[in-house]
Amino acid sequence: MAIATTPIRVLIGKVGLDGHDRGVKLVVRALRDAGMEIIYTGLHQTPEQIVTTAIQEDVQAIGLSIHSGAHNSLFPRVLRLLKEQGAGDVTLFGGGIIPDDDVPRLKAAGVQMLFRPATPMHDIVEFVKGLRVER
Amino acid sequence: MNERKSRFSSLSGLDIERVYSPDHLKGWNVEQDLGQPGSFPYTRGIYPGMYRSRLWTMRQFAGFGSADDTNRRFKYLLAQGQTGLSVAFDLPTLMGLDADDPMARGEVGHCGVAISSLADMERLFDGIPLDQVTTSMTINGPAAVLFAMYLAVAEKRGIPFDRLGGTIQNDILKEYIAQKEWLFPPEPHLAIIVDTIAYCAAHVPKWHPISISGYHIREAGSTAVQELAFTLYDGLAYVDAAVKSGLDVDAFAPQLSFFFNVHNDFFEEIAKFRAARRLWAREMERRYHPKNPRSLQLRCHAQTAGCSLTAQQPMNNVVRTTLQALAAVLGGTQSLHTNSMDETLALPTEEAVTLALRTQQVIASESETVNCVDPLGGSYFVESLTNRLEEGARDYFRTLDRMGGIVAAIESGFPQREILDASQRYQKEIEHKERPIVGVTDYVEQETRSIPILKIGPEVEQEQVARLSDVRKSRDPFKMAGSLEELQETAACHQNLMPALIEAVKAKATLGEICAALKEVYGTYREPVVL
Numbered sequence: 001m002a003i004a005t006t007p008i009r010v011l012i013g014k015v016g017l018d019g020h021d022r023g024v025k026l027v028v029r030a031l032r033d034a035g036m037e038i039i040y041t042g043l044h045q046t047p048e049q050i051v052t053t054a055i056q057e058d059v060q061a062i063g064l065s066i067h068s069g070a071h072n073s074l075f076p077r078v079l080r081l082l083k084e085q086g087a088g089d090v091t092l093f094g095g096g097i098i099p100d101d102d103v104p105r106l107k108a109a110g111v112q113m114l115f116r117p118a119t120p121m122h123d124i125v126e127f128v129k130g131l132r133v134e135r
Numbered sequence: 136m137n138e139r140k141s142r143f144s145s146l147s148g149l150d151i152e153r154v155y156s157p158d159h160l161k162g163w164n165v166e167q168d169l170g171q172p173g174s175f176p177y178t179r180g181i182y183p184g185m186y187r188s189r190l191w192t193m194r195q196f197a198g199f200g201s202a203d204d205t206n207r208r209f210k211y212l213l214a215q216g217q218t219g220l221s222v223a224f225d226l227p228t229l230m231g232l233d234a235d236d237p238m239a240r241g242e243v244g245h246c247g248v249a250i251s252s253l254a255d256m257e258r259l260f261d262g263i264p265l266d267q268v269t270t271s272m273t274i275n276g277p278a279a280v281l282f283a284m285y286l287a288v289a290e291k292r293g294i295p296f297d298r299l300g301g302t303i304q305n306d307i308l309k310e311y312i313a314q315k316e317w318l319f320p321p322e323p324h325l326a327i328i329v330d331t332i333a334y335c336a337a338h339v340p341k342w343h344p345i346s347i348s349g350y351h352i353r354e355a356g357s358t359a360v361q362e363l364a365f366t367l368y369d370g371l372a373y374v375d376a377a378v379k380s381g382l383d384v385d386a387f388a389p390q391l392s393f394f395f396n397v398h399n400d401f402f403e404e405i406a407k408f409r410a411a412r413r414l415w416a417r418e419m420e421r422r423y424h425p426k427n428p429r430s431l432q433l434r435c436h437a438q439t440a441g442c443s444l445t446a447q448q449p450m451n452n453v454v455r456t457t458l459q460a461l462a463a464v465l466g467g468t469q470s471l472h473t474n475s476m477d478e479t480l481a482l483p484t485e486e487a488v489t490l491a492l493r494t495q496q497v498i499a500s501e502s503e504t505v506n507c508v509d510p511l512g513g514s515y516f517v518e519s520l521t522n523r524l525e526e527g528a529r530d531y532f533r534t535l536d537r538m539g540g541i542v543a544a545i546e547s548g549f550p551q552r553e554i555l556d557a558s559q560r561y562q563k564e565i566e567h568k569e570r571p572i573v574g575v576t577d578y579v580e581q582e583t584r585s586i587p588i589l590k591i592g593p594e595v596e597q598e599q600v601a602r603l604s605d606v607r608k609s610r611d612p613f614k615m616a617g618s619l620e621e622l623q624e625t626a627a628c629h630q631n632l633m634p635a636l637i638e639a640v641k642a643k644a645t646l647g648e649i650c651a652a653l654k655e656v657y658g659t660y661r662e663p664v665v666l
Contacts, residue, residue, distance in 0.1 A: 017226035017227060017232075017238060017239070017242050017316075018226055019314055019315025021315060021355075022356045022442075025555055025558075025666060026558060026559055028666055029559060029666065040664065042664045043315055046237070068242055068245055068246055069245035069246060069482075069591065070226075070240075070241035070245055073240060073241025074241055077241075097479070097480065099481060099588055100583070100585060117445070117446040118445060118446065118575045120566055121562065122566070
């Protein structure tokens with residue numbers, strides 16, 4: 001059980017141009033309150049910036065918030081960059097305004113989890129805690 | 136007495152008592168605090184006859200894909216009885232970036248229409264009589280550039296500027312606070328805004344050069360009190376900047392406009408509109424002593440609360456929007472956007488936006504709520520709420536004054552943190568079922584019901600990039616570069632930017648090129664991240 005004493009490090013980020021950070025900040029607060037180490041990127045990050053920060057900060061997971069409709073472009077680009085830079089084992093999850101129809105394709109591409117609008121905060125915290133157990 | 140809960144409170148957390156009586160209005164004076172519609176302090180409305188004279192403008196915010204796609208939607212909406220236009224731009228445009236900028240990849244045409252050059256603007260308004268329809272443009276960081284494009288389109292068609300009516304949002308303070316689509320740092324940006332205000336005062340008298348916005352502050356999670364306080368305080372900062380630049384208050388204050396959210400708490404929202412008018416009139420009178428009564432009047436647009444919509448059981452959103460729209464009407468708004476039921480998922484389909492417009496038309500035509508001005512005036516409850524909202528906003532005014540004004544407060548993260556804290560409280564109240572949401576916390580259905588949504592394909596971006604390339608090939612590069620140099624010199628010498636911007640867009644400089652040239656002079660804004 002030694003693993004459980006090390007808090008999981010997670011990068012939470014806003015990728016793309018949208019400025020809707022109400023939800024993502026509440027997620028950051030909830031994960032921190034649950035004892036996790038969270039690196040928050042701030043707004044308007046490119047996929048390249050996200051991946052660079054994730055590698056520098058040595059995180060185990062990346063959570064991205066997208067409300068702009070650009071999810072079909074941005075998630076795959078982050079996944080590709082992670083693989084290219086030897087960080088393919090980092091878990092990618094996300095949330096925001098993502099229509100149901102797009103979810104299966106993004107999950108098939110490697111996005112571990114996509115949280116719908118109005119997901120209880122508890123569910124997100126439990127999901128991230130679960131990542132630690134799996135490792 | 137048995138009651139369902141130990142405490143009843145408004146959506147903003149104000150305690151609500153069982154019943155209201157004259158005891159709750161001690162010190163309240165019918166002449167000073169209520170007055171007559173169309174008279175100081177305008178609690179009851181800015182016009183004597185309100186909707187008996189003229190209904191509100193039904194203005195659905197629209198924009199997606201290319202200029203041609205959105206032009207078709209505009210014409211459709213006008214044909215359905217909409218009475219004003221409202222342009223939604225995509226995120227690259229909102230950030231002052233061209234469609235072929237690396238940061239724009241995947242975002243072109245998604246959250247609104249992509250406008251990168253004057254040619255796009257011409258196609259956006261093709262066949263639409265700019266001297267007969269008023270146009271609102273939700274654009275902030277690069278607002279002056281898009282406004283210059285609109286003016287250039289009018290000039291090309293031979294329409295004098297004094298016949299143009301409309302609004303640019305142009306409110307950068309609320310971008311720093313809530314909406315987060317910024318370009319330049321506060322000081323130069325306030326100067327650009329003053330340029331647009333001065334230019335409109337001199338040349339485009341029917342235009343609202345700014346729409347001081349609480350909408351996004353509320354969407355970011357604020358309470359009604361915070362929305363009211365930060366918005367009006369922002370408004371006073373703009374007035375102050377314009378007056379300090381040497382403008383007479385009466386030369387521009389009648390052209391200022393406001394934009395509020397309408398959330399779920401029916402009476403609190405009505406009271407918010409009333410308190411906003413009264414507080415604005417009182418503060419403008421106290422600070423600037425204008426001679427023209429129109430300088431004291433708070434004109435506003437309202438939009439139902441996007442953040443109140445749910446992805447679950449989306450048809451319920453029609454009902455939420457109807458109640459919110461009715462609150463805006465009873466609050467005395469000048470124009471209104473009603474959200475479509477699918478807007479929590481994507482930009483609206485034609486069918487959904489038609490239903491949203493019909494919602495306004497049913498209120499206007501069938502509910503008979505438009506017959507009497509300020510029908511809730513004199514209600515002990517609504518008057519008490521109006522007083523408490525005004526007092527709550529004044530408390531924030533004092534705090535912001537102590538912090539040295541809104542820019543200092545933003546740089547210290549104060550409004551951002553207040554809003555985030557309020558948003559967290561609200562989230563917890565929902566999760567603890569203190570604020571039930573139908574279809575989400577209660578009456579949940581296991582089967583998900585899906586509704587059709589609008590899809591924006593990748594071809595939109597490819598075509599926009601191709602059009603932009605055509606624009607770059609078709610222009611005189613020396614003339615274009617010269618116009619940007621002229622623009623930078625104008626900016627560096629603190630002269631009014633508008634004439635140089637109009638010349639630059641006519642020389643086919645693109646939005647991204649113009650904003651990049653200005654960033655070289657002004658620098659870019661860096662956010663103090665608040666958590």
